[in-house]
Each structure stands twice: as C-alpha cells, then as structure tokens.
Amino acid sequence: MTNKRTNLGIHRRKFILCLGLAITVLMAHLSVSAQTNPVLADDYPDRYTVIEGDTLWGISGRFLRDPWRWPEVWQGNPQVENPDLIYPGDVLVMTFIDGRPILKSLRRETVKLSPRARPTRFDAIPLIDPAAIAAYINAPLVTDSKELSESAYVVDGYDNRLLLGKYDKFYARGIEEEADKYRLFRRGRQFVDPVSRESLGWEAVHVGDANMLRRGDPAKLVLTRGYEEVIASDRLRPVLAEEVLPFFAPSAPDNPDIRGVILDTPNDATELGALSVVAINLGERENVFPGDVFRIRSQRYKKKDPVKGGSYFIPEEDVGLALVFRTFEKVSYALITDTNRQVRPGDVLVSPDAEETIDASADIELGSQ
Numbered sequence: 001m002t003n004k005r006t007n008l009g010i011h012r013r014k015f016i017l018c019l020g021l022a023i024t025v026l027m028a029h030l031s032v033s034a035q036t037n038p039v040l041a042d043d044y045p046d047r048y049t050v051i052e053g054d055t056l057w058g059i060s061g062r063f064l065r066d067p068w069r070w071p072e073v074w075q076g077n078p079q080v081e082n083p084d085l086i087y088p089g090d091v092l093v094m095t096f097i098d099g100r101p102i103l104k105s106l107r108r109e110t111v112k113l114s115p116r117a118r119p120t121r122f123d124a125i126p127l128i129d130p131a132a133i134a135a136y137i138n139a140p141l142v143t144d145s146k147e148l149s150e151s152a153y154v155v156d157g158y159d160n161r162l163l164l165g166k167y168d169k170f171y172a173r174g175i176e177e178e179a180d181k182y183r184l185f186r187r188g189r190q191f192v193d194p195v196s197r198e199s200l201g202w203e204a205v206h207v208g209d210a211n212m213l214r215r216g217d218p219a220k221l222v223l224t225r226g227y228e229e230v231i232a233s234d235r236l237r238p239v240l241a242e243e244v245l246p247f248f249a250p251s252a253p254d255n256p257d258i259r260g261v262i263l264d265t266p267n268d269a270t271e272l273g274a275l276s277v278v279a280i281n282l283g284e285r286e287n288v289f290p291g292d293v294f295r296i297r298s299q300r301y302k303k304k305d306p307v308k309g310g311s312y313f314i315p316e317e318d319v320g321l322a323l324v325f326r327t328f329e330k331v332s333y334a335l336i337t338d339t340n341r342q343v344r345p346g347d348v349l350v351s352p353d354a355e356e357t358i359d360a361s362a363d364i365e366l367g368s369q
Helices: 002-036 056-063 067-073 145-150
Strands: 047-049 091-097 100-106 152-157 169-173 181-192 199-214 219-226 235-238 259-261 277-280 293-297 301-304 311-314 318-327 332-339 348-350
Touching (some): 056 067, 056 091, 067 332, 145 235, 199 235, 293 332
Antiparallel strands (some): 047 091, 169 219, 181 235, 293 348, 301 311, 318 332
C-alpha cells in the first residue's frame, strides 16, 4: 500500500511538473508571439485606397502602432511584376492568418475610357517624402583629413575673379578622374563624439556643382549651380554616378544593444521636430545601414532635489523615431519621422527592439542640468 501511495505521489508530482512545464512553454510562446506580432493602431481601417502623395510610412501609421514594422505585415501581390511596391489606386486590405495581421494589396489597373484603353502609369509611392531628404542624397556631407588633403581644388577664376557664382568659369588642379561632373565643397563643422570625444570627421559643405570644360593642369570647369560663392581652395569631388532616391524598407539595426546620440546641428538649433534631418554618431563601422530605424530617447541627467537636497536622475523617456537614409564610416544622417516632443542634440538613440528600461550604469551622461 505504501509503495502504491509512493508511486502515485511520484506520478502526481511528475504530472504536475509536466503540466507546469507545458504551461511555462505555452506562456513563453504567447509572450514571444505578443512581442513578435506588430501591434495594430487603435483605429486601423479594414481597407485603404492609396492616393498620390502617400508614403509608406504614412500609410503604415494608419494600420500599425509602430510604422517601421510595416515590412512584417506586408504581403506583396505575387501576380504583379514588383510585388513589394505600392502604387496609387491600390486597395490595401487588412486580414489575419493564424492571428497574425497581414496587409494585402488588391492591385487595380486604372484605364482611361476612350476609343482605346490605355493603362495609366504611376510611380510607386516612396517610403518617406522625397523632398525631406533629396538635398542630402547627392551632396557631399562628410569628409576626412585624407580627402581634404588629397582632393582636387579651385585655384582661380577664368578672369581672375575671387568669388565665383553660377555659370562662372574657373581653373582647378589635382583632378585625376575622368568624370564630367563635380561637386564643390569646403570643410565645415567638425563632428566630435560627445561621449568618447573622438573626431568623427568634418561636414563637407556643398557649395556648388560644376561641369568639366577642358582637362589638363589646371583643368577648366564651369559652375552649373551655386549654393554659396565659390572661392580658391574649395575642393572638388567627382560625380561618377548620380545617386537616385533610395527605396528601402525600415528595419531594426542588426545590433539590438546599439546606442548612439544625435550630434550638434549645423545651425545650432536646440529643438527639432518631425521631418528634420539630424547627424548621428553611428556609421558603417557600427554596421548601420540606410533603412535602420532608431528610437529616440531623452538623455538621462542629474538634478538637485529641491526639498531633501542631494541629487536624483531624470530617466530616459521615449521621444520619437529616426530613420537612417545615408551613412558614412563614422557618421550617418537620419530623418526624424515621429516625435512627441522636440528632439534635441544629445538625445539618445537605441534600437526600437531595446528594452523599455535600461540599467542606469549603461546610460549616457552628457552632463547635469
């Protein structure tokens, strides 16, 4: 009898243990599913018809709480040539497969009613408004000591002019490339990492564009566009191929523990809103790529206690999102896409997958207030 009770107790304990393990695995699975499934916006529509002027970011914000997670719910139409592109006139429909939200396109062909039917062609809608970053795509933005010392440079105006403007001709030395077009730039502000104090390079101020007229030493060129008056010693960078506006899908950085900061702005602006462009102290050496999305957090800083004395820390708070669109070795440029308060230089950048609360010892402190 004792053996039976003992065996029964053992079986019960095994059953309870197995049941507990099963519940634990199930809860863990549900927890992971809750984390991996994108959260829908509170008032998301069942369907939406795309119109000209829309952006992917704007549309995804109608359906998702986190617009950057749009690629996770998008299911391209396999019946069209470019299933991942969305065009004006497409009808987007929200459906669910095994509880997971899926966004599909009901591709429509728009035709003009006339004696012959002709399809109306549209360009695919971009991820973000191209006007917000167009000026930053082809312009030289970051340079270093090596390029400043080795690049070609302006020596004189065609008629000895000291200041050059649009359509003025000039001479330059040190041109070795066979390019027909050139960007003119000069050294601007120095990027300095606010934490390590490392020099990240200099901003290359885009002062104009020029076309080659005659090769040689010196070469003869003509200014085709001027943003500032060009002077002797301004540098030239060849345009080997015109870069087009990138079409990329937003994603989290490869490193979920990555941290950076927003660098000082060129005009010393202390507060920035949505659609502002900022430079950040992360680049290609940190495996940052165009399309990477960062969560912006206010920096943690020390305050004095007005009642009990001593000091305490104001914690980091989520401020908004930033989308990287152009990268260099140590610096990248990002567009602020969403913000619930003004963004400031020194604000912290983390992966959107980072934990909500971070150990205080890992916080970046840039001083007290």
